[in-house]
Amino acid sequence: DGGITQSPKYLFRKEGQNVTLSCEQNLNHDAMYWYRQDPGQGLRLIYYSQIVNDFQKGDIAEGYSVSREKKESFPLTVTSAQKNPTAFYLCASRETEKVYQPQHFGDGTRLSIL
Amino acid sequence: GESVGLHLPTLSVQEGDNSIINCAYSNSASDYFIWYKQESGKGPQFIIDIRSNMDKRQGQRVTVLLNKTVKHLSLQIAATQPGDSAVYFCAENILTGGGNKLTFGTGTQLKVEL
Numbered sequence: 001d002g003g004i005t006q007s008p009k010y011l012f013r014k015e016g017q018n019v020t021l022s023c024e025q026n027l028n029h030d031a032m033y034w035y036r037q038d039p040g041q042g043l044r045l046i047y048y049s050q051i052v053n054d055f056q057k058g059d060i061a062e063g064y065s066v067s068r069e070k071k072e073s074f075p076l077t078v079t080s081a082q083k084n085p086t087a088f089y090l091c092a093s094r095e096t097e098k099v100y101q102p103q104h105f106g107d108g109t110r111l112s113i114l
Numbered sequence: 115g116e117s118v119g120l121h122l123p124t125l126s127v128q129e130g131d132n133s134i135i136n137c138a139y140s141n142s143a144s145d146y147f148i149w150y151k152q153e154s155g156k157g158p159q160f161i162i163d164i165r166s167n168m169d170k171r172q173g174q175r176v177t178v179l180l181n182k183t184v185k186h187l188s189l190q191i192a193a194t195q196p197g198d199s200a201v202y203f204c205a206e207n208i209l210t211g212g213g214n215k216l217t218f219g220t221g222t223q224l225k226v227e228l
Contacts, residue, residue, distance in 0.1 A: 004157075031213060042203060042218035043158070050213045058215075090157050099209070100146045100165055103216060105157035 003027065004106035006091050011111045013078065013085060021076045021109045023091035032074035033092040033103060036060060043090060049074055050096065078111060086113050126225045133191040135222045137204035140185060146207035148216070149178060149189045151200045158203060161189070191224075199226045 004025045013019045025032065031050050035043040045058030049068040063082025068074055074093075078085045088110050092103040127133045139147070145166045150158035164171045164178045164187075171178050177190040187204050201221040207214050 006157075040220070042220045043216075044218075045215065048213070048215070056213075092157075094214070096213075099214070100163070100207075102148045102160045102163050104160060105150075107157045108155075110155075 004091055004093055004104060006089075006106035006109050008109060009107070011109055012114050013111060014114050016080045018077055018079050019111065021078070021089055021091075021111070023074045023076065023106060024072055025074075025091075025093045025106075026072060027093055027095070027104065028071070029093035029104075030071065030096040031094040031103075032068070033094070034058075034064070034066065034074070034076045035090045035092065037088040037090060037108075046076065046089075085111055087111060123220070124223045124225065126227055127194050128227050129194060129196060131194055133189075133194045133198070133224060135189045135191075135202050135204075135224065137187040137189075137219055138185060139187060139204075139206045141206060141208060141217070142182075142185070144206035144208055146214075147178070147180060147187050148205045148207065149176075149187075150203045150205065151198075152203060152221070153200045161202075194224075194226050196226050196228065199224055 007022045033048040034046040037043050044060050046064050047066040049055040052071050065077045088108050090108045092105045094103045095101045148163045149161040152158045162173045162176050162178050175192045179188045201223050203218050203221045205216040205218045
């Protein structure tokens with residue numbers, strides 16, 4: 001089945017450690033997105049990419065980095081500079097051939113601090 | 115800044131009744147709106163969308179109404195079922211130089227009572 005796969009489902013980070021969250025899609029979508037969700041809040045955009053080898057900062061990019069070397073993959077690194085990384089991270093993708101298309105989401109990675 | 119918000123954080127309904135979830139948006143440039151359903155521990159699932167040139171759109175058991183005059187969006191769920199229990203988010207789309215960007219509301223928890 002086509003979809004978006006995020007891994008791992010749960011991730012723990014030690015102080016000073018960088019961790020990378022995986023996002024893979026087989027929907028052949030050009031655009032991919034990373035969001036952060038905190039309890040009782042909506043989704044906030046971290047980074048997004050409209051095409052391979054290009055990405056843009058979202059509203060809360062500080063302390064995060066991304067790469068887009070392949071169309072199918074858009075990994076997110078949470079660096080040690082992100083002082084409050086505990087959250088639910090969601091990856092999404094979207095078809096770009098038509099303007100009005102919804103984003104489709106994976107099932108998230110929950111990141112916690114040890 | 116512009117934001118999307120929901121009037122009711124929690125909505126409880128009896129099984130079989132109709133549910134109405136409301137959303138206010140403030141950006142008059144928003145041209146596309148999406149409703150998502152999020153179950154616990156999972157990513158948001160697309161329910162229905164509507165473009166700004168429409169007032170109403172119907173799906174299976176769901177209807178979205180858009181009132182651009184007062185910048186208001188609603189999701190109606192007919193014959194609410196226990197499986198409808200979830201958090202519902204509205205999102206508004208704005209086309210920017212960097213592509214389409216979604217802004218999400220904080221969500222409404224729908225609880226279906228048997």
